[in-house]
Amino acid sequence: MPPSTQHDLRAALTRERYPRSSGYDPEWIVERPMGPHPLWCIESLMEVLTLEPGMRVLDLGCGAAVSSVFLAREYGVEVWAADLWTDPTDNWERIRTWDVANRVHPIRADARELPFARGFFDAVISIGSYHYFGTESRYLAHLLEFLKPHGSVGVVMPGLDHDPGPTLPPYLAERWTPDLFTWLSPDWWRNHWERTELVDVAIAEMIPGGWDDWLQWLKACDLIDRGYAPDANMLEADRGELLGLVRLVARRR
Numbered sequence: 061m062p063p064s065t066q067h068d069l070r071a072a073l074t075r076e077r078y079p080r081s082s083g084y085d086p087e088w089i090v091e092r093p094m095g096p097h098p099l100w101c102i103e104s105l106m107e108v109l110t111l112e113p114g115m116r117v118l119d120l121g122c123g124a125a126v127s128s129v130f131l132a133r134e135y136g137v138e139v140w141a142a143d144l145w146t147d148p149t150d151n152w153e154r155i156r157t158w159d160v161a162n163r164v165h166p167i168r169a170d171a172r173e174l175p176f177a178r179g180f181f182d183a184v185i186s187i188g189s190y191h192y193f194g195t196e197s198r199y200l201a202h203l204l205e206f207l208k209p210h211g212s213v214g215v216v217m218p219g220l221d222h223d224p225g226p227t228l229p230p231y232l233a234e235r236w237t238p239d240l241f242t243w244l245s246p247d248w249w250r251n252h253w254e255r256t257e258l259v260d261v262a263i264a265e266m267i268p269g270g271w272d273d274w275l276q277w278l279k280a281c282d283l284i285d286r287g288y289a290p291d292a293n294m295l296e297a298d299r300g301e302l303l304g305l306v307r308l309v310a311r312r313r
């Protein structure tokens with residue numbers, strides 16, 4: 061990568077609000093972009109979630125395990141980096157380039173059939189992934205089997221500030237494919253979880269500035285031709301009215 065692109069990439073991915081994320085090599089972060097910026101998402105989740113060193117944490121739908129490495133390094137937790145589509149051997153190669161190889165364990169797993177001991181985890185986090193499987197009404201009950209009583213679940217994912225009703229704005233209507241049907245509001249998620257009576261929901265909200273974070277990330281990825289124009293155009297058209305990032309934190313009863 062030319063030095064000028066390196067410079068622009070670092071500038072685009074440095075945000076005062078996310079000082080811990082700024083300490084990571086931008087080229088490593090953008091190697092395999094999938095959803096919104098995984099480090100900004102996990103750092104904003106950690107504004108409202110507490111993890112203690114030594115805790116066992118499941119990073120569910122970890123993708124390239126960027127958030128898994130971050131949690132192990134920044135908070136001293138032990139992380140199981142579980143994903144369905146990403147090869148765990150690739151993730152192991154990436155994990156081993158950091159000083160956390162003894163604390164981040166890559167595994168291929170389907171969130172709907174988790175291969176862990178019951179009550180094993182102190183916390184489950186999920187970045188940009190939970191909406192792929194978590195809308196199913198029985199899903200939370202399945203996930204909680206693997207979490208200790210009073211353990212925490214923390215999620216960040218794309219979503220909508222509120223239900224747009226039957227008439228979608230044109231920029232959403234033209235992209236209204238099944239991938240977007242599960243972009244839902246914080247209120248939707250709160251109700252979806254609370255009605256199970258299995259958890260107490262502490263946080264269900266749009267991340268302040270989440271729309272801007274997402275757009276800025278796509279623009280940064282574009283610097284190395286890894287942006288995604290349909291999402292960037294949709295976000296630009298939205299101007300932060302509906303689209304953004306939802307964060308949820310709940311505690312198992």
Ligand SMILES: C[S@@+](CC[C@H](N)C(=O)[O-])C[C@H]1O[C@@H](n2cnc3c(N)ncnc32)[C@H](O)[C@@H]1O
Pocket residue numbers: 093094095096097098120121122123124125127142143144145146169170171172186187188189192193
């Ligand atoms: C948009 S990517 C986000 C990845 C990563 N957390 C990040 O923020 O870059 C969504 C991830 O969800 C994972 N995923 C989707 N369905 C899954 C399932 N049923 N079980 C486990 N992972 C799943 C995919 O493998 C993919 O890596």
